[in-house]
Amino acid sequence: MRKMNLHGKTTTEIADLLRDHGITATLQRVEIARILLSKKQHVSAEQVLEKVNKGRSLVSKATVYNTLRLFAAKGLVKEVIVDPTKVFYEPKTNDHHHFFNVDTGELTDFDVDFPLVDNLPHTPEGMSVVGVDITVRVRAAHA
Amino acid sequence: MRKMNLHGKTTTEIADLLRDHGITATLQRVEIARILLSKKQHVSAEQVLEKVNKGRSLVSKATVYNTLRLFAAKGLVKEVIVDPTKVFYEPKTNDHHHFFNVDTGELTDFDVDFPLVDNLPHTPEGMSVVGVDITVRVRAAHA
DNA sequence: ATTCGTGCAAACCCTTTGCAAAGAG
DNA sequence: CTCTTTGCAAAGGGTTTGCACGAAT
Numbered sequence: 001m002r003k004m005n006l007h008g009k010t011t012t013e014i015a016d017l018l019r020d021h022g023i024t025a026t027l028q029r030v031e032i033a034r035i036l037l038s039k040k041q042h043v044s045a046e047q048v049l050e051k052v053n054k055g056r057s058l059v060s061k062a063t064v065y066n067t068l069r070l071f072a073a074k075g076l077v078k079e080v081i082v083d084p085t086k087v088f089y090e091p092k093t094n095d096h097h098h099f100f101n102v103d104t105g106e107l108t109d110f111d112v113d114f115p116l117v118d119n120l121p122h123t124p125e126g127m128s129v130v131g132v133d134i135t136v137r138v139r140a141a142h143a
Numbered sequence: 144m145r146k147m148n149l150h151g152k153t154t155t156e157i158a159d160l161l162r163d164h165g166i167t168a169t170l171q172r173v174e175i176a177r178i179l180l181s182k183k184q185h186v187s188a189e190q191v192l193e194k195v196n197k198g199r200s201l202v203s204k205a206t207v208y209n210t211l212r213l214f215a216a217k218g219l220v221k222e223v224i225v226d227p228t229k230v231f232y233e234p235k236t237n238d239h240h241h242f243f244n245v246d247t248g249e250l251t252d253f254d255v256d257f258p259l260v261d262n263l264p265h266t267p268e269g270m271s272v273v274g275v276d277i278t279v280r281v282r283a284a285h286a
Numbered sequence: 287a288t289t290c291g292t293g294c295a296a297a298c299c300c301t302t303t304g305c306a307a308a309g310a311g
Numbered sequence: 312c313t314c315t316t317t318g319c320a321a322a323g324g325g326t327t328t329g330c331a332c333g334a335a336t
Contacts, residue, residue: 060318065301084230102273110264121253130245130280137273203293208326
């Protein structure tokens with residue numbers, strides 16, 4: 001049962017990756033994971049739904065949402081909260097942050113080359129840091 | 144040119160502040176502004192609605208939402224996008240950023256004492272920076 | 287009279303949920 | 312066979328909108 005390598009990872013590789021994260025591998029989950037991991041990109045649930053069902057009807061809306069939430073909980077993907085109207089998901093890669101075009105909703109990455117953590121303020125008592133997000137909101141420089 | 148420090152909260156002062164931002168002062172808007180500017184706090188639209196109508200019925204839900212959007216557009220308040228389920232509003236004060244408790248939804252400020260802008264990456268061609276938000280997501284240190 | 291602001295309810299959109307059927311181990 | 316996952320549709324919750332009424336110029 002060796003499947004085609006469509007986007008750089010074989011089905012088996014993805015299935016193993018899911019199991020490594022404590023996620024039962026199913027057809028739907030593998031295909032959703034394939035989309036999320038395929039490129040360095042940010043996708044909304046709606047985009048995942050659209051991409052995963054190219055021409056066919058493989059995954060329902062509910063499953064997409066539930067799966068994305070599951071993936072995020074298991075640490076396979078990261079939720080990006082920058083747009084008040086929807087959540088973006090991206091593969092969990094190295095430290096990088098985002099430009100967010102407030103007019104178009106477009107999201108772009110940038111890497112940090114400075115020691116971010118050293119500059120962080122003191123974390124409140126009894127709290128541990130889950131993550132640090134920097135969002136640079138931009139817009140087209142108006143003429 | 145008006146001095147706009149947010150501690151005095153007489154109706155006249157607030158009305159003047161609104162006008163300074165190009166906002167027609169009405170009773171409802173003044174009362175909403177009073178809540179937003181009263182303390183250094185973050186409030187959701189729902190909380191504004193609740194606070195502004197203490198015991199009476201002064202402002203409708205639609206007006207709260209429309210007014211908050213107007214205030215944000217006019218630069219009187221800032222939207223804080225950290226919670227996927229709702230938008231927070233805060234007075235536009237000096238540079239500070241946020242701790243966000245991912246479990247409780249609680250939002251806390253912290254000031255930056257380092258020159259943030261100098262560390263920023265190159266802004267994409269033709270883009271201008273609207274703002275920079277740093278969100279430190281925290282949770283109660285595991286029991 | 288014309289323009290702007292407000293209120294109400296309904297509409298909207300993204301997201302979650304309840305429950306029955308299909309799939310995994 | 313038992314437990315988990317999926318699908319469908321419906322509900323949910325925050326936010327926006329359409330339209331009539333009221334206030335201001």
